[in-house]
Amino acid sequence: AQSVTQLGSHVSVSEGALVLLRCNYSSSVPPYLFWYVQYPNQGLQLLLKYTSAATLVKGINGFEAEFKKSETSFHLTKPSAHMSDAAEYFCAVSDIVGTSYGKLTFGQGTILTVHP
Amino acid sequence: DGGITQSPKYLFRKEGQNVTLSCEQNLNHDAMYWYRQDPGQGLRLIYYSQIVNDFQKGDIAEGYSVSREKKESFPLTVTSAQKNPTAFYLCASSIRPEPQNPTTQYFGPGTRLLVL
Numbered sequence: 001a002q003s004v005t006q007l008g009s010h011v012s013v014s015e016g017a018l019v020l021l022r023c024n025y026s027s028s029v030p031p032y033l034f035w036y037v038q039y040p041n042q043g044l045q046l047l048l049k050y051t052s053a054a055t056l057v058k059g060i061n062g063f064e065a066e067f068k069k070s071e072t073s074f075h076l077t078k079p080s081a082h083m084s085d086a087a088e089y090f091c092a093v094s095d096i097v098g099t100s101y102g103k104l105t106f107g108q109g110t111i112l113t114v115h116p
Numbered sequence: 117d118g119g120i121t122q123s124p125k126y127l128f129r130k131e132g133q134n135v136t137l138s139c140e141q142n143l144n145h146d147a148m149y150w151y152r153q154d155p156g157q158g159l160r161l162i163y164y165s166q167i168v169n170d171f172q173k174g175d176i177a178e179g180y181s182v183s184r185e186k187k188e189s190f191p192l193t194v195t196s197a198q199k200n201p202t203a204f205y206l207c208a209s210s211i212r213p214e215p216q217n218p219t220t221q222y223f224g225p226g227t228r229l230l231v232l
């Protein structure tokens with residue numbers, strides 16, 4: 001079964017600082033990976049996705065993530081944090097084989113706080 | 117505007133009562149999903165449907181039921197058998213996934229269920 005681990009349930013950065021949110025996955029086949037963002041009391045919005053094309057994926061709002069097979073990682077970064085980036089971020093992996101293809105398995109989420 | 121709507125935004129359930137959460141989409145998506153979100157646990161899949169008149173149990177289906185009579189609608193009933201229903205419920209939809217070709221899931225704004 002596929003799984004996702006997000007290291008750090010809470011991350012705090014200063015405005016203008018680098019944002020790094022960590023995600024490691026476990027999968028027996030090449031995975032499809034997603035990052036979603038959730039603002040308080042709202043649904044999830046797709047930030048970016050990796051589908052085996054380029055290993056460096058650029059998303060919305062200046063975020064990007066790099067797929068590293070050797071490290072089984074898909075960490076999310078942004079060079080300079082804005083106050084509006086404060087939210088909860090979820091990494092997810094998609095089944096691509098078997099009877100459950102298309103199902104998403106989510107990490108536990110990382111709450112990002114941005115200080116002025 | 118195309119999108120996913122969920123109603124109501126807040127729902128209160130009395131002990132022993134069944135309640136139904138609505139999810140409607142006008143994206144012409146074949147697949148629809150229900151997730152439950154609890155603090156610190158990420159999202160967990162309750163049920164999913166890849167086509168009208170067909171649905172599958174997810175990871176935590178006990179105490180829940182669904183129907184898929186129309187492509188646009190995928191209501192979730194929280195039955196009295198669900199002993200801990202207080203959570204944030206998210207509906208999502210996507211084009212129909214295929215093996216080796218997962219698709220992006222798009223989320224509604226969510227319904228918060230509280231037990232009186």
